[in-house]
Amino acid sequence: MRSVLTFAAVALTTAATAVAVPRLSDGMEGFYDRVQEMMAAAPAARTTPVTPATQRDSSDTAANNRNMTIQRGANGHFNVEAEVDGRRMNFLIDTGASVIALRESDAARLGIHPARREYTAQVSTANGVVRAAPAELNRVEVGSLTVRNVQALVLPDEVLGQNLLGMSFLSRVRWEHRDGRLVLEQ
DSSP states (O other): OOOOEEOOOEEEOSSSOEEEEEEEOTTOHHHHHHHHHHHHHSOOOOOSOOOOGGGOOTTOTTTTOOEEEEEOOTTSOOEEEEEETTEEEEEEEOTTOSSEEEEHHHHHHTTOOOOGGGOOEEEEETTEEEEEEEEEEEEEEETTEEEEEEEEEEEOTTTOSSOEEOHHHHTTSEEEEETTEEEEEO
16 A cells, blocks of 8 residues: 655634645645645745835835735634635635645636546545645735745535635745734735
């Protein structure tokens, strides 16, 4: 039997948030390698304070940086509207998810319709094992931040209550959690 690679943690939001850990198997090695290369080349999370663009002065040498501040919601989570390949959709920001996780219905809005045979990633959830299909998104925009060629997984709607903005996006921007806010900068 082939060894199974532990790929990452993907938190799934359902009535009671379910935690998922995708395990890669047959046919997934290339996808896993691309994500690992991307993660290794990504900038480290920022540990120093980030000044929001609206508060920068004209003498700031980093004025060309793009950033945005996201307030924590009443439920304690960070939610954001993003534009994915030209379509607006909502995401729960999940630093524990290795990749963006899309609901099948939202993936379909993007023209992504994986065949059943393309659901090659196994995702273990609190409700059991679920199959997911790897996908690549051309462009993901959150506010003024843009990341291209972003890895994602497509999961059935019944196991994923909300799209997750995971590390395949977040690792390619600088981010920090400060004073109940999430600051993203590029």
